[in-house]
Amino acid sequence: MSQFATREEHGLQVHVLPTQKYKMTTIVVNLIQELREDTVTGLALIPYVLLRGSAQCPTPEKLNLALDDLYGASLHGLSIKKGERLVIDFTMSVPNEKFLATEVNLFEKALEILSGVLTNPVTENGGFLPAYVDAEKEQQKKRMAAIIDDKTSYARERCLEEMTKGEPFAIPRLGYEQELETITPQELYALYQQMLSSSPAHVYVIGDVDPDQVSQQIFKAFSFERNVRGDFPPVNVTHQAGEVKTIVDRMDVNQGKLNIGFWTNVGYDSDDYAAMMMCNGIFGVFPHSKLFLNVREKHSLAYYASSRNEALKGLLYVQSGVEFANFEKALEITKEQLKEIQQGNITDQEMEFTLKGYVNSYKTSLDQPGSLADIHLNGVIGGRVRTTEEMIEQLQNVTKDDVVRVSQGIQLDTVYMLRDQEGESHA
Amino acid sequence: MRELRNEQLEISVFHEQLANGLNVYVIPRVGFQQTYAMFTTRYGSVDREFIVPGDSEPTVVPDGIAHFLEHKMFEQENGEDVFNTFARYGGSANAFTSFGMTSYLFSCTDNVMENTETLLNFVQEPYFTEQTVEKEKGIIGQEIRMYDDDAGWRVYFNLLASMYELHPINIDIAGTVESISHITKDLLYTCYNTFYHPSNMNFVVVGDVDPEQMMKLVRDNQAAKDFSRQPDIQRIFPEEKQEVAQPRHEQRMAVSIPKLQFGYKDPSRPTGRELLVNEYVTAVGLEAIIGKSSPLFNSLYEAGIIDKSFGWSYDVAENFAHSIFGGDSKDPERVLQEVERAFADVCKNGVPEADFNRSRAKMIGRVIAELDSPRAIARSYAAYQLKDADYFDIVSVLEGITLEDVNLRLREHLVPEHRAVSLVLPK
Numbered sequence: 001m002s003q004f005a006t007r008e009e010h011g012l013q014v015h016v017l018p019t020q021k022y023k024m025t026t027i028v029v030n031l032i033q034e035l036r037e038d039t040v041t042g043l044a045l046i047p048y049v050l051l052r053g054s055a056q057c058p059t060p061e062k063l064n065l066a067l068d069d070l071y072g073a074s075l076h077g078l079s080i081k082k083g084e085r086l087v088i089d090f091t092m093s094v095p096n097e098k099f100l101a102t103e104v105n106l107f108e109k110a111l112e113i114l115s116g117v118l119t120n121p122v123t124e125n126g127g128f129l130p131a132y133v134d135a136e137k138e139q140q141k142k143r144m145a146a147i148i149d150d151k152t153s154y155a156r157e158r159c160l161e162e163m164t165k166g167e168p169f170a171i172p173r174l175g176y177e178q179e180l181e182t183i184t185p186q187e188l189y190a191l192y193q194q195m196l197s198s199s200p201a202h203v204y205v206i207g208d209v210d211p212d213q214v215s216q217q218i219f220k221a222f223s224f225e226r227n228v229r230g231d232f233p234p235v236n237v238t239h240q241a242g243e244v245k246t247i248v249d250r251m252d253v254n255q256g257k258l259n260i261g262f263w264t265n266v267g268y269d270s271d272d273y274a275a276m277m278m279c280n281g282i283f284g285v286f287p288h289s290k291l292f293l294n295v296r297e298k299h300s301l302a303y304y305a306s307s308r309n310e311a312l313k314g315l316l317y318v319q320s321g322v323e324f325a326n327f328e329k330a331l332e333i334t335k336e337q338l339k340e341i342q343q344g345n346i347t348d349q350e351m352e353f354t355l356k357g358y359v360n361s362y363k364t365s366l367d368q369p370g371s372l373a374d375i376h377l378n379g380v381i382g383g384r385v386r387t388t389e390e391m392i393e394q395l396q397n398v399t400k401d402d403v404v405r406v407s408q409g410i411q412l413d414t415v416y417m418l419r420d421q422e423g424e425s426h427a
Numbered sequence: 428m429r430e431l432r433n434e435q436l437e438i439s440v441f442h443e444q445l446a447n448g449l450n451v452y453v454i455p456r457v458g459f460q461q462t463y464a465m466f467t468t469r470y471g472s473v474d475r476e477f478i479v480p481g482d483s484e485p486t487v488v489p490d491g492i493a494h495f496l497e498h499k500m501f502e503q504e505n506g507e508d509v510f511n512t513f514a515r516y517g518g519s520a521n522a523f524t525s526f527g528m529t530s531y532l533f534s535c536t537d538n539v540m541e542n543t544e545t546l547l548n549f550v551q552e553p554y555f556t557e558q559t560v561e562k563e564k565g566i567i568g569q570e571i572r573m574y575d576d577d578a579g580w581r582v583y584f585n586l587l588a589s590m591y592e593l594h595p596i597n598i599d600i601a602g603t604v605e606s607i608s609h610i611t612k613d614l615l616y617t618c619y620n621t622f623y624h625p626s627n628m629n630f631v632v633v634g635d636v637d638p639e640q641m642m643k644l645v646r647d648n649q650a651a652k653d654f655s656r657q658p659d660i661q662r663i664f665p666e667e668k669q670e671v672a673q674p675r676h677e678q679r680m681a682v683s684i685p686k687l688q689f690g691y692k693d694p695s696r697p698t699g700r701e702l703l704v705n706e707y708v709t710a711v712g713l714e715a716i717i718g719k720s721s722p723l724f725n726s727l728y729e730a731g732i733i734d735k736s737f738g739w740s741y742d743v744a745e746n747f748a749h750s751i752f753g754g755d756s757k758d759p760e761r762v763l764q765e766v767e768r769a770f771a772d773v774c775k776n777g778v779p780e781a782d783f784n785r786s787r788a789k790m791i792g793r794v795i796a797e798l799d800s801p802r803a804i805a806r807s808y809a810a811y812q813l814k815d816a817d818y819f820d821i822v823s824v825l826e827g828i829t830l831e832d833v834n835l836r837l838r839e840h841l842v843p844e845h846r847a848v849s850l851v852l853p854k
Binding site for chain 2: 060070101143152253255296300303323353356359360367
C-alpha cells in the first residue's frame, strides 16, 4: 500500500503509488546534482527561469492561466539543499476530475504543462531569454538578501555555515550574489542542458492513476538523450571536534537566538541511524523531550528549544530563542541534558514516548504525498532507502544501550549567538 | 446522529448536538492513517469585554488572556503535563488561539479513542495555581519577543491597528509583556467558566473512524460530566466606524527589503450561508483582479516590484471583515499607485468574464485540494461552524456565483476611504 512501484529508463526512475485515497494527483520531479561552489548559483536560478514560461506557455501570465484552467493546479519549482547535494524540485498537484463538472483529463494536461516547463523553455540565440534571466536574477538577489529577515532561520544557517566551513555543506542553497552578476543566458542554458541530461532523476506520481500508463507517459515526456552521471564525491559525515567555536553576530533584535551545533558522526546510511533518531528525539524533538522540559518548562527561558538531526551530514543542532542575559544558562542546561543521555539517564517512559512519537509521524507521512516522495529521496541521497515500515521496525529495535552508545559519539562543535548591538560580547 | 452527505465531493459529515449543548461532527476519510481531532471554543483574543453569566456589570480582561489560558490548559491537577498523556498514546497535541476561537487538537495514527478521551478531559478540567501562572509569564514573554522581531507579523498587526480604531482585533493575540503581567489565576478561571461551556464549543474529528463508535464515545464522556445549562454569553464590542483609524503606518526594523501590507475595511456582517457567499464572491473577485494570473499581478511582477510572495486574503467574521494584500517590495509606493489605478478601473469597467471563470475554477480546485488533508478539513470545518456556516457548501456556493455578483461586490468593497497601508522599512 505504501510502496512505490518503480520503473526505470535511461537513469530516469518513475515511482508510482496508485491510490484512491486522494482527491488530488501529485507529481514530483527531482533532479539531483552535486552541491558545488561553481554551479550552485546557476542551478538555484534555473527553476525560477523555467517557471517564467515554456514554448507552449511563453509568459508567466500564460503559464498561470493554463494552470488556472486546470481548476487551479499548482506548480512550484525550487532548489533544495540535501546534505551536499542540490535537488531541483518541481511539484505539481491537480484535482481529480471526477469531483468536478468537467470532461477534461486534467492529469494529462497537467503533465503536458510540467514537461513543457522542464524540457521546452523559451530560448533565444542558444540561451534563455535575456529578459527572463535578468528579471529572475533580481528576484534571486532579493531572496538572498531576505535571508536575514527571518531571524530564526538566519541564526540556524549561520551556525551550520560556521560549523562546516571549508566543506561543501557550507555552500548556501541559493549560491552567491557575485556569481549571479556574471552568469550569461547562454551559460545558464548550457548548465540547464547539462543538468537535464546528467542528473539522476526521480519522478513520483501519487494518486488515482494506472502505474503502467503513467510511467509510459512520463518516459515519453522526458524522452531525450540522457547521459546520467551519479558518481558524486562521497559526503564526509565523520568529524573530530576540536576546541569549541563561539560565534557572536550582532543585529538590531529584541530576542537572542542561541544555536548549538554538534557532530553525531552517524550518517543516514548507518546501522545506527535509527538509534541516533531516538537519541535526538529524547533530547529535543517532542514536548516530552529533555530540552523542552528543562529549557522551557522548568526554567522558563525560552518559548522554543528543540534539536534536529541532519543525518545527511552527520550533525545535530539545537535552536532556541532566549534573552541575551540567559545565553550562558541555556547553553549550560543544553549541555547538561546531553550529558544526562550520555550517562544513561533515560527513563523507559522517554524511550516509549519517543518511539510512539516517531511511529506516529512516519505513519502520518503515509497520508502526505510530498512527505512520501521526500523520505524516498532522502534515502536515495543518503545511500539507503528504507520504507516507512522498515523505518518503524528499526526504531522499535533500538535499545536504551544503543541510544547511550551513539550519544557518546556526539561532540559539541559550535556555539552561535545572535544578539543585539549593546552589551559586551562574552565570546 | 444525522448524516449530511455531499454527493459531489463524496464526503459525509455526521452531526449530533449533545444534551449539554456541544456540537459534535465526525467526518470519515477512508484510507487515511491519521485521525485529526479539534476541540474548539468560540473565544479568542477579541473577547476582551463581556458579561459573566449571572453578573450585571461587564468584565474587562487583560489583552492576551485567551492565549495565556490556552497555554495554561495543558497543566493538570495530577501534576502530569498533558503532552505526556498524549505521548503515551502516540498522539501529537497542540493548540492555537486566534481572534475568534481557541482550539485544542491532536493527531494520531493509533489509540484514537484514548487520545480522544484525553483531549475531551483535559480541556474540561482546568487547573491553575498562582505559581504556574507566574512561571508561564516568562515563557509567553519570550513568545511575544519572538514576534516583536518578526517583520511579517509586525506589518500585519500594524495594519490591523491602522484599520480598526476601537475593535480589539487591533491588539496582538498574545498581548504585551505589560498586559499579561496583570493576569491572575482568578481571571483565568473567570474566562474559563464563561467561555468553555460545551454549548459555546464544537468538537470535530476527521479520519478513518467509525462515526457511530466515535459519537458514542463523545456522548458518554460528556454525559458523565456535570454541566448545568448556561445562558448565552453577552459579548461587548465597541462601535467601530467604517473609516480606517489611520491611513498609514510605518515601522523600521532590521530587514533587507520593505514589507508592504494594505487592505480594505469592510462593513459587511453576513452570517450563515450568506457569509460564505459574501466571502467567496469577494475571493473570486480579488483572485481575478490581483491573483497570480491577473494582468495586474503580472505587470507588477514584470516591473520587478513584487515577488511571488505577493498575495491577498479576505477575512470575515461576526463583527469584523477586511481584505489584505501584500508582500515584499523594493518600491511599495509604486505598487500602491499601480494597484489603486487598476482597482479604480475594475470598479468602473468590471472584471472580464474569462478572468471571472478561471478565478472561480481555481477557488473550487483549492477547496478540493484541502480535502486531502484531515488537518485542513478539521480546521476549516470548525471555524465555519462557529460562524454558523457549512464548510462543504463552499463548492456549491462557488458554482452559483455570477460575474454580476462579483462586480457589485468589488465596487462595494474597494472603497478608497476604507483603505489602510502598513509598511516595515529597513533601518
